[in-house]
Amino acid sequence: MKQKAFYAVILCASFAGFSGIFIKEMSVPASSIAWFRTAIPTVLIGLWLLYKRIPFFRGNYKKMLWASSLNSIRMYLFFVAYVYTSIGNAVILCYTWPIFASILGKYTLKETLPKKQILVLVIAFLGLIIAYSDKTFSFENDDFIGMVSAILSAFIYAVTVIIFKSETANYDRNELIFYQNFTGLFLFFPFIFFINPLPIPKDYFIGLFYAILIGIIGFNLFFFGLKYLKASVASSLMYLEVVGAIFLSYLWFGDVLSVNMLFGGSMIILSSYLMQNNFK
Numbered sequence: 001m002k003q004k005a006f007y008a009v010i011l012c013a014s015f016a017g018f019s020g021i022f023i024k025e026m027s028v029p030a031s032s033i034a035w036f037r038t039a040i041p042t043v044l045i046g047l048w049l050l051y052k053r054i055p056f057f058r059g060n061y062k063k064m065l066w067a068s069s070l071n072s073i074r075m076y077l078f079f080v081a082y083v084y085t086s087i088g089n090a091v092i093l094c095y096t097w098p099i100f101a102s103i104l105g106k107y108t109l110k111e112t113l114p115k116k117q118i119l120v121l122v123i124a125f126l127g128l129i130i131a132y133s134d135k136t137f138s139f140e141n142d143d144f145i146g147m148v149s150a151i152l153s154a155f156i157y158a159v160t161v162i163i164f165k166s167e168t169a170n171y172d173r174n175e176l177i178f179y180q181n182f183t184g185l186f187l188f189f190p191f192i193f194f195i196n197p198l199p200i201p202k203d204y205f206i207g208l209f210y211a212i213l214i215g216i217i218g219f220n221l222f223f224f225g226l227k228y229l230k231a232s233v234a235s236s237l238m239y240l241e242v243v244g245a246i247f248l249s250y251l252w253f254g255d256v257l258s259v260n261m262l263f264g265g266s267m268i269i270l271s272s273y274l275m276q277n278n279f280k
Contacts, residue, residue, distance in 0.1 A: 002228050006276055009225035009237045015218040017244020021252050022210035026203050030079040031191035036207030038072070038184025039192075041215035045178040056178070059170050064179040067163040070156050072184040077153035085146025091132050091242070093150035098239065099125065100158030102232035108162055111230045117275075121232070124239040124271035131242060131264025161231055168227040176223045177216060236275055239268045 026033055049056060057065075081090045102121060105111040164176050171179075192199065199207070226234045243265045249255040 005225040005228035005234075006237070008221040009229065009234050010240060010272065012218045012221035012225065013238050013240035014244045015213055015221070016238070016241040017248050019210070019214060019241075020245050021248055022206055022214075024253070026199075026206050026210075028197060028199050028203055029191065029195065030082065031076075031188060032195065032199065032203075033207065033210075034075050034079065034184060035188035035192040036203075036211050037215055038075070038181040038188060038211075040208060040211035041177055041219075042181045042185045044212075044216065045174050045181075048174055049178065054172075054175065060167065061179075063163065064167065064171075064176075065182070067160045068179045068181070068183040070163075071160045071180055072187045074153050074156040074160065075184060076187075077149040077156070081146045081150035081153060083146065084149065085143040089143060089147055090150050092129055093147055094154050095125070095128050095239065095242065096151065097154035097157040097161075098232075098235035100155050101161045101235035104158055104162045105165070105231035105235075109165060109231060111232060113232055117232065117236075120271045120274045121236050123274070124236055124268050127264040127267025127271065128239060128242055129264070130267065131246065131261045133264075134258050134260045158235070161226070161235060164223065165226050165231045165234075168223065173220050173223040173227075177219050180219065181215060233275060237272055240272055243268050 023030065023033055046056065078094060081094060099121060102113055102117075106113045160180070164180070168176070222234065222238075225237075246255075246257070246261050246265055250257050
């Protein structure tokens with residue numbers, strides 16, 4: 001089962017690489033995109049729960065709603081990071097979340113964190129830094145706001161992963177997705193209807209596809225993997241999202257594949273290979 005869980009997370013990371021394409025192809029602000037990303041999974045999974053006659057709020061639902069609220073705050077900080085600081089700063093700092101998740105998993109879930117696993121995690125993170133080392137880095141006043149937001153977003157994301165990991169035995173994967181997105185449905189509602197520009201028909205189609213592929217299918221795979229893998233392992237594998245994003249940007253937008261990106265991406269792939277063979 002761990003083998004299937006491992007490949008499920010890899011597939012999730014591959015799907016997540018499409019996020020940049022969806023975001024760039026939509027004509028509305030990122031805050032409105034966040035509403036599509038959270039509202040559609042909430043509504044569709046909510047209908048599924050009704051069909052299955054599963055109560056919306058059962059078990060340790062207060063804890064899950066807390067995680068849902070944290071996830072909404074995390075998404076907002078994520079967008080603030082990209083608004084106020086450079087792409088290089090934002091990507092690298094936002095992707096510190098697997099490091100936070102590994103540390104939190106060790107102390108809250110009592111997961112072991114062998115030195116070899118730490119080394120593999122470091123290889124992945126260094127690969128990320130190298131891949132984006134040719135991007136613009138800046139440390140102006142506005143960048144401080146963006147960088148702090150990125151770090152906070154990363155830490156909060158790690159906390160939510162740990163919370164959901166602790167409840168994977170008590171909830172179906174679809175329920176976890178429902179709780180993950182529930183608060184965002186209401187938090188981001190004003191942005192979609194009361195802030196210009198309003199969505200055009202294309203945005204609704206892309207938003208629907210984005211929410212289903214990433215929000216439902218992608219996280220269904222991730223939560224399946226998270227149930228059978230250590231949080232540190234599942235989180236580290238998500239670095240492959242960066243490789244997918246780079247490759248898809250090359251295919252879709254014609255972005256240049258620099259030597260740094262190829263080398264850094266190779267390091268991330270290497271770390272995933274080592275993770276597969278040593279820490280499942």
